[in-house]
Amino acid sequence: xxxxxxxxxxKAEESQIGVLTGMKLHEYQxxxxxxxxxxxxxxxxxxxxxxxxxxxxxxxTGPPWVVKAQVHAGGRGKAGGVKVxxxxxxxxxxxxxxxxxxxxxxxxxxxxxKVTKVLIEDGVEIDREFYLGMVVDRETRMPxxxxxxxxxxxxxxxxxxxxxxxxKEHINPITGWxxxxxxxxxxxxxxxxxxxxxxxxxxxxxxxxxxxxxxxCSMVEINPLxxxxxxxxxxxxxxxTIDDNALFRQKDLIxxxxxxxxxxxxxxxxxxxLNYIRLDGNVGAMVNxxxxxxxxxxxxxxxxxxxxxxxxxxxxxxxxMISKGFEIILLDRRVRAILINIFGGILRCDVLAxxxxxxxxxxxxxxxxxxxLEGTNVEEGRKILQESGLKFLVAKDLAExxxxxxxxxxxx
Amino acid sequence: xSILVDENSRIVVQGITGQEGRFHTIQMLEYxxxxxxxxTPGKGGQDVEGVPVYNTVREAVLNEGVNVSCIFVPPAFxxxxxxxxxxxxxxxxVCITEGIPVLDMVKVGNYIKDKNVVLxxxxxxxxxxxGKTKVGIMPARIHRKGEIGVISRSGxxxxxxxxQLTNAGLGQSTCIGxxxxxxxxxxxxxxxxxxxxxxxxxGVVLIGEIGGTAEEDAARYIQNSFSKPVxxxxxxxxxxxxKRMGHAGAIISGGQGKAxxxxxxxxxxxxxxxxxxxxxxxxxxxxxxxx
Numbered sequence: 001x002x003x004x005x006x007x008x009x010x011k012a013e014e015s016q017i018g019v020l021t022g023m024k025l026h027e028y029q030x031x032x033x034x035x036x037x038x039x040x041x042x043x044x045x046x047x048x049x050x051x052x053x054x055x056x057x058x059x060x061t062g063p064p065w066v067v068k069a070q071v072h073a074g075g076r077g078k079a080g081g082v083k084v085x086x087x088x089x090x091x092x093x094x095x096x097x098x099x100x101x102x103x104x105x106x107x108x109x110x111x112x113x114k115v116t117k118v119l120i121e122d123g124v125e126i127d128r129e130f131y132l133g134m135v136v137d138r139e140t141r142m143p144x145x146x147x148x149x150x151x152x153x154x155x156x157x158x159x160x161x162x163x164x165x166x167x168k169e170h171i172n173p174i175t176g177w178x179x180x181x182x183x184x185x186x187x188x189x190x191x192x193x194x195x196x197x198x199x200x201x202x203x204x205x206x207x208x209x210x211x212x213x214x215x216x217c218s219m220v221e222i223n224p225l226x227x228x229x230x231x232x233x234x235x236x237x238x239x240x241t242i243d244d245n246a247l248f249r250q251k252d253l254i255x256x257x258x259x260x261x262x263x264x265x266x267x268x269x270x271x272x273x274l275n276y277i278r279l280d281g282n283v284g285a286m287v288n289x290x291x292x293x294x295x296x297x298x299x300x301x302x303x304x305x306x307x308x309x310x311x312x313x314x315x316x317x318x319x320x321m322i323s324k325g326f327e328i329i330l331l332d333r334r335v336r337a338i339l340i341n342i343f344g345g346i347l348r349c350d351v352l353a354x355x356x357x358x359x360x361x362x363x364x365x366x367x368x369x370x371x372x373l374e375g376t377n378v379e380e381g382r383k384i385l386q387e388s389g390l391k392f393l394v395a396k397d398l399a400e401x402x403x404x405x406x407x408x409x410x411x412x
Numbered sequence: 413x414s415i416l417v418d419e420n421s422r423i424v425v426q427g428i429t430g431q432e433g434r435f436h437t438i439q440m441l442e443y444x445x446x447x448x449x450x451x452t453p454g455k456g457g458q459d460v461e462g463v464p465v466y467n468t469v470r471e472a473v474l475n476e477g478v479n480v481s482c483i484f485v486p487p488a489f490x491x492x493x494x495x496x497x498x499x500x501x502x503x504x505x506v507c508i509t510e511g512i513p514v515l516d517m518v519k520v521g522n523y524i525k526d527k528n529v530v531l532x533x534x535x536x537x538x539x540x541x542x543g544k545t546k547v548g549i550m551p552a553r554i555h556r557k558g559e560i561g562v563i564s565r566s567g568x569x570x571x572x573x574x575x576q577l578t579n580a581g582l583g584q585s586t587c588i589g590x591x592x593x594x595x596x597x598x599x600x601x602x603x604x605x606x607x608x609x610x611x612x613x614x615g616v617v618l619i620g621e622i623g624g625t626a627e628e629d630a631a632r633y634i635q636n637s638f639s640k641p642v643x644x645x646x647x648x649x650x651x652x653x654x655k656r657m658g659h660a661g662a663i664i665s666g667g668q669g670k671a672x673x674x675x676x677x678x679x680x681x682x683x684x685x686x687x688x689x690x691x692x693x694x695x696x697x698x699x700x701x702x703x
Contacts, residue, residue: 173518
């Protein structure tokens with residue numbers, strides 16, 4: 001029994017290619033797409049209440065069973081979100097232990113995410129584990145398959161410690177994935193798998209590329225991709241992230257987005273196409289452009305405060321978006337000061353000013369407001385703010401922004 | 413002098429009849445940019461502020477001799493617009509459009525790789541050679557003609573930097589936003605090479621951000637082959653890991669992409685890195701101004 005591994009081993013904890021932007025799918029959703037495209041996955045059944053456990057156990061053969069919390073976060077294994085059960089009692093205990101309770105992994109932050117769905121799967125007997133992933137490589141501008149025999153481990157760590165164990169194949173968009181590329185990856189394995197397993201691996205690779213292209217993915221990851229004792233190649237875990245920019249032509253996938261996973265303010269921001277991320281500090285910030293927003297966060301930190309959020313209203317923001325963005329900051333109770341730093345380009349300062357004034361009409365501003373406006377239509381924007389009766393502090397440049405933020409922080 | 417665009421550039425605006433295209437065409441005309449033609453399929457024969465509109469880029473090239481394109485086409489059609497411009501013989505293509513699907517840019521990026529075409533962007537503010545021409549959406553009045561080259565991955569952050577330079581009495585030869593998307597047409601190095609050969613550029617300000625390895629690559633190039641002073645700034649020094657505000661520090665780059673790694677690489681290459689953005693203008697003046 002000593003060399004029998006099940007997919008729940010701590011070793012088999014899922015890794016994360018990291019902070020890729022995009023819409024994340026749940027494991028069970030990705031596995032449904034995998035199955036349709038011919039990538040084998042374990043038998044599984046999704047439950048969202050304890051009542052469904054008996055049905056799940058009839059549908060999934062077992063023993064053993066693997067019980068997996070469905071949250072968008074890596075590190076589930078270590079956090080108790082993946083458990084092996086050897087009988088129906090253990091399945092019930094594991095499932096009820098997860099449903100309705102928060103799961104805090106190293107990626108979710110302190111409070112964790114409430115688990116509302118649990119996947120109950122067949123445990124598989126593992127002979128060998130691989131890592132298989134696909135992302136777009138900036139440098140070659142090509143989708144790139146990443147394959148490693150160091151499966152089940154955090155791939156970033158493998159890359160840092162033993163880069164030689166990471167193999168890559170760039171895929172030219174003109175030819176698509178070609179069989180020789182599977183050969184390049186598979187024939188470098190030591191020991192070389194049996195012909196049946198080689199065929200299974202090659203098929204999964206070709207299908208991963210198909211899934212990646214057909215669904216406009218920014219990332220697909222299988223960790224581990226296992227070879228079972230009886231020689232089958234199975235995707236024991238599945239991660240998919242969809243390119244946000246392509247959602248307009250992936251209407252079916254939009255349905256898969258899970259609002260439970262998000263902060264309520266982030267959800268509200270998303271409704272208005274605002275790029276908003278809640279952070280831990282208490283200075284609310286509204287900025288246009290991701291680079292300037294990041295740099296503004298740096299300025300806030302350097303001034304001895306911490307940003308309550310990242311909010312990039314973007315270039316194409318209209319008055320309503322600005323107004324909603326400002327409202328979201330006002331809704332955040334932790335906010336003790338607000339900084340608006342806008343350098344108008346495609347976003348015009350007059351549009352910004354009208355949006356802020358509109359929001360201030362519906363919600364009172366009880367904290368100090370620091371405004372720094374520059375760029376396209378700046379005079380008009382400043383005039384609108386001044387004539388609105390709104391109380392605010394004017395910063396004429398970033399140095400003044402830093403000074404004013406620092407002063408406000410001292411008073412907190 | 414300047415790089416890539418100057419008073420001889422003849423611009424075609426693709427998507428000229430849209431709201432953004434029209435607004436920024438007016439802004440460019442006010443800057444004395446030669447906007448010689450516009451393109452919107454189906455609207456050929458109209459005009460925008462006196463600029464003739466054509467149905468295709470090919471017609472605009474034939475009739476108006478345009479050689480630089482500025483694209484304001486919506487994301488779903490932007491990759492088509494880029495390739496159309498390249499095939500029509502446009503040599504400098506500036507794509508402002510934000511939100512193009514990455515897999516569309518995979519195709520475009522590989523198509524233009526071996527063509528004699530410079531693609532700036534997408535998702536960028538464009539390029540300006542102050543006092544000569546402006547091809548993009550940057551606010552003109554913050555710029556001043558001069559001898560500093562600016563290359564940036566960000567849009568509005570570039571304005572901030574240029575504003576500080578101008579206030580410090582430092583004009584610019586050319587400012588380029590290379591774009592914030594995972595796949596963009598040009599790198600820091602492509603433009604550093606051009607600035608190296610431009611006798612009127614005395615030094616370069618390089619504005620990077622977290623994600624990818626473009627800054628590290630630039631640092632190596634500067635150390636080995638760049639003869640002018642460089643000042644750098646990296647946005648996102650305090651961005652918490654795991655949040656998606658920069659770009660992916662993907663596995664392909666071996667876990668790189670952090671601000672501290674970039675700053676270290678730049679420092680090791682002998683480049684002055686400004687940590688506090690508010691000090692950028694002043695520091696640049698100290699480093700480049702005295703040369």
